Amino acid sequence: MTKPRLLFFATEDWFVRSHFLPLVRRARAEGYDVAVLARSSGALAGESGVRVIDAPFARGSMQPWDLARQVAHLRELLARERPDIVHAIALKPSALLALSGYREGGRVLAVTGRGYLGVRRTMWTQVVNQELRSALRRALLQPRTLLLVENKADRDWLSRNGDLDAKTMIMPGAGVNPDAYTPAPEPTAGPIVVGVVARLIWTKGVDLAVAAVHRLRTQGEDIVLRIAGEADPESPEAVSAAEVERWRGLEGVEVLGRMEDVSAFWAGAHIACLPSRGGEGLPRSLLEAAACARPIVTSDAPGCGDFVTDEMGLVTPRENVPALAGALHRLAHDAGARASMGAAARAKVVAAHTEEHAAAVAAEAWRRLMVGA
Numbered sequence: 320m321t322k323p324r325l326l327f328f329a330t331e332d333w334f335v336r337s338h339f340l341p342l343v344r345r346a347r348a349e350g351y352d353v354a355v356l357a358r359s360s361g362a363l364a365g366e367s368g369v370r371v372i373d374a375p376f377a378r379g380s381m382q383p384w385d386l387a388r389q390v391a392h393l394r395e396l397l398a399r400e401r402p403d404i405v406h407a408i409a410l411k412p413s414a415l416l417a418l419s420g421y422r423e424g425g426r427v428l429a430v431t432g433r434g435y436l437g438v439r440r441t442m443w444t445q446v447v448n449q450e451l452r453s454a455l456r457r458a459l460l461q462p463r464t465l466l467l468v469e470n471k472a473d474r475d476w477l478s479r480n481g482d483l484d485a486k487t488m489i490m491p492g493a494g495v496n497p498d499a500y501t502p503a504p505e506p507t508a509g510p511i512v513v514g515v516v517a518r519l520i521w522t523k524g525v526d527l528a529v530a531a532v533h534r535l536r537t538q539g540e541d542i543v544l545r546i547a548g549e550a551d552p553e554s555p556e557a558v559s560a561a562e563v564e565r566w567r568g569l570e571g572v573e574v575l576g577r578m579e580d581v582s583a584f585w586a587g588a589h590i591a592c593l594p595s596r597g598g599e600g601l602p603r604s605l606l607e608a609a610a611c612a613r614p615i616v617t618s619d620a621p622g623c624g625d626f627v628t629d630e631m632g633l634v635t636p637r638e639n640v641p642a643l644a645g646a647l648h649r650l651a652h653d654a655g656a657r658a659s660m661g662a663a664a665r666a667k668v669v670a671a672h673t674e675e676h677a678a679a680v681a682a683e684a685w686r687r688l689m690v691g692a
Contacts, residue, residue, distance in 0.1 A: 322350055323404070324351065324352045324401070325352065325404045325685065326400060326404070327353070327356065327406050328357070328393075328415075328416060329355070329357045329407075329408040329412055332360055332362045336362040339408055341494065342406075342678050343355065343363075345679075345682055346681075346685070347368050349682055351685070354369070354371070354372055356372045356396060357374065357376070358373065359373035386418070393416070393419045394420075397419060403425065404425045404426070405421060405424060405427070406429065408429050410432070414451045414454055414455060424463070425464070425465075426458065426463065426464040427467060429468075430473050431469055434554075435598055438522050455477055456477055465487075465488060465684050465687065466483060466486055467490050471625070473600070491680070492600065492605075493603055494678070495668060495672065495673065495674060497665070497668055497669050500581070502612035503582070503611070505588075505589045505661075510543050511540075511590070512542075512587060513528065513543070513592050514585060514587075514591055515546045515548070515592050516548060516604040517546075517604055518549070518554070519548050519558040522595065522599075523593065523596075524618065525594075526562070527594040528594050528643070529546075531640050532544040532644075533569055534640060535651075536571045543571045543573065546572070546573065547577070547584050585611035589613075589657060591609075592615070592616045593618070594617065595637070596620065601626055602622060605617065608664070609631065609665055610668045611661075612661035614631065614656065614660035615632035615633075616632055618635055618638075619634050628667070630659075631660050631661075632660055
C-alpha cells in the first residue's frame with residue numbers, strides 16, 4: 320500500500336529542525352511519506368526518511384509582487400508533488416498555501432505568531448494584516464482545512480463570533496523535551512543574573528530588558544543582564560549592529576551571541592526575562608527557561624502573559640520599563656519565590672508543553688484530514 324504523502328512547508332529547514340523536528344518524526348512514525356519544502360541549508364541532511372525540497376521562500380518580504388511570484392512557484396511544486404496533506408508552519412507559509420488554492424489534499428495552517436505584523440500599527444501593516452486575514456479565512460472556510468495556533472489571540476484574529484472554533488486546535492507551542500533541560504541550582508555567588516534568550520529583533524523587547532537592568536543598576540542593585548541571541552538580517556525589525564554595540568558598552572550588560580547549550584546558559588542565571596512587544600505564538604525560549612526551572616518575567620503579550628501564571632513568574636504591561644524593573648527587583652530579592660516559581664514553571668512544561676504534547680496535537684489534525692479525504 321502506498322503511504323500517504325505529508326508535506327511540511329516552511330521558509331527555512333533550520334527552523335523546522337530547531338522547533339518542529341518532533342512533528343516530522345511523528346509523521347514518519349504515523350506511516351506518512353514525509354517531505355519538507357523549505358530553503359535548504361543542510362540542517363535536515365542527516366534525518367533519515369525525510370526528503371527536503373529546496374525552495375527559496377524568503378521570510379522577510381510581504382510585498383505583493385514577491386508574494387505573487389512565490390504563490391506561482393508553490394503551485395508548481397504542489398502540482399508536481401500532489402501531497403495528501405500540506406502542513407504549513409508559520410504565518411507566511413500558511414498565507415502562501417491559502418493563496419495557492421491547493422485543494423488536492425488536506426491543509427494545516429499553523430500560525431505560530433504574527434511577528435511585527437501583530438505589533439506595528441502603520442497603514443501598510445494594517446493593509447497586509449487585512450489581506451492575510453482574508454486569505455486565511457477563505458481557506459479555513461473550505462473543507463479539509465484546519466488551523467493550528469499557539470495562543471487564543473491568533474485564533475480570535477481570524478475568527479468571527481467563533482465560526483472557526485470547530486476547525487481550530489491549540490498547540491502547546493513547539494514543545495520541548497524536559498529531559499534535555501536539566502534544572503540546575505541557581506548561582507550562589509556574584510550578582511543576580513537576568514537572562515534573555517531571543518533573536519535580536521525589535522518585537523522581542525530586548526532593549527526594554529537592557530533599559531530595566533540599567534535602571535536597577537543606577538539605583539545600586541547588584542544585577543547583570545546576559546543576552547543570548549543574534550540579529551536576524553532577514554527581519555525588517557532586526558536590531559542594528561550599532562545598537563548591539565551600544566548595549567555591549569553598558570556596564571552590567573553582556574551580549575553573548577547565539578548559545579548552543581541553552582541549559583548551561585540558564586544554569587548561570589537566576590531569572591528568565593522576555594519583555595516581548597507582541598507578535599508571538601508561544602516563545603520557545605519561555606518553554607526552555609521553564610523546563611530549566613527558572614522563574615519568568617515577561618510581558619502581557621499574547622503567548623507570553625497567558626503562559627506565565629502567578630505561580631511561575633511575573634507579568635508586566637508591554638513596553639513599561641519601570642514595571643519591568645520592579646518585577647526584576649522583586650524576584651532579585653526573593654530567593655524563595657524564585658525557587659517555587661521555577662519549580663512550578665517546570666511542572667507546567669512537563670504536564671502539558673512537551674514535544675510529545677505538540678506532536679500529538681499535530682497527529683490528530685492529520686488524522687482528521689485523512690478521515691475527511
